[in-house]
Amino acid sequence: MLGRIRKEINAVFERDPAAKSLLEVLFCYPGLHAIILHRVAHFFYCRQFFFIARLISQIARALTQIEIHPGAKIGEGLFIDHGAGVVIGETAEVGNNVTIYQGVTLGGTGKEKGKRHPTIEDNVVISTGAKILGSFTVGKNSKIGAGSVVLKPVPPNSTVVGVPGKVVIRDGEKVETARMEAIDLRHDLLPDPVAETILSLQKNIEVLEKRLLEIEKSSNSKDGSDKCVKKIGVRRQ
Template identity: 45%
Template sequence: MSQSTPRLEVVAPASEVWSLLRASAEAAALEEPRLASQVNAVILAHHDLAGALSFQIARKLGDAELGAMTLREVCLEAYRADPAMVSAAEADLQAVAERDPAIRSLLQPFLYFKGFQALQAWRVSHWLWMQGRETLAFHFQSRISELFQLDIHPAAQMGSGVFLDHGTGIVIGETAVVGDEVSMLHGVTLGGTGAERGDRHPKIGRGVLLGAGANVLGNIVVGDYAKVASGSVVLKPVPAGCTVAGVPARLVNCPTEATPARTMDHTLADVVYDFVI
């Protein structure tokens, strides 16, 4: 029986992310020659992360209506205008490396993880939205939804160092705000409570962990470093540093651990509070 490949050290300073990604690509091309052409085209043929990201997004989202070459030009335009988008992508890659015990190198999320890929494509759609190019932003949203099975409105706000684990089924509404260093699993909804207009979606603080299938509904705040247990329905604000669970969600531990989004610890401590928040 073959043993599983040991996990490589993939966490690195932002300044080293591109070098580490290239090194992983070079090793993969030698290990699996049948994929060498793909790895070269997507990563090794480029001089920096912006070039590789633009190529990867374009080859994924390009279709008969908007070809890959045109999409790549849009992405490069966005990265030139706002280099912070590339820095955010570096932080997002670092987040995957730090929080996902399954990965072996940065090559995996870059080439194959739809949560990471969808997030980077969304960042371009958000830039387009902020430039007033709403139709093209909606085109990006539609293609992201079709390809990756998650739906993030281009007007939503997302921080950096965000980890969308698996990604499938995530829905984030128009006026939602997601802070830095947030981790969320599949099936998370940041939605409204009805057909109301205006500011109607949740505000998720820094370092929050949102478990699989969690639903946070309405214009409410989930405080920094809070934890929402899998399958919960949150309808009222969550204090910073607290854990909520259930339908409707109740406070079950407060304070909780210091950095739940980084540890990815979805277990629940013994109930400390047991009342509807």
């Protein structure tokens, strides 16, 4: 457990440029406090001391504004930045080196029994306000855009944006595994499919307007030539 806590502390220094000292991280990072208390709660939950486990998780929630069900399985190196409003459900599974920002929900979609929360694989970045709902897998090295609502499985090395969430290939090509060894935290550099669709429609409208002007010009010139022919014909008569 101490080894895991050390990895979580290192994760803060690696992924948060605002972290200045060990004391600051230990005493001023609610995400770290929530993870440490979850480890304790999960220990009791696995031994079927459910009330004690839930009590610890509720204390953690009151202290950190982060709610992690004691049944959730959390890997090593999890970093919860700021953390207010984060909710992780009972059957959720979070892999290693995952980054979660404030307002994220790893939830279910109903009252079904068994596995009902998502599985987040290694090196995933989940941006502010994203909701991942249902029992499916978000693949390794993926990024979930801010405010996205993800309802379907996400393949590895993908970027998801929108409501409902859609997979968008970054830079128009698949990301090589070698480039994804370091965790990509630039969740602000995400494509916007809605804006791209609007721009595409705007370009199509401009093309259509040009074409209409050309047709109008050609029809006007044709009408003018017809009038000239008629006038010449009248004079000859």
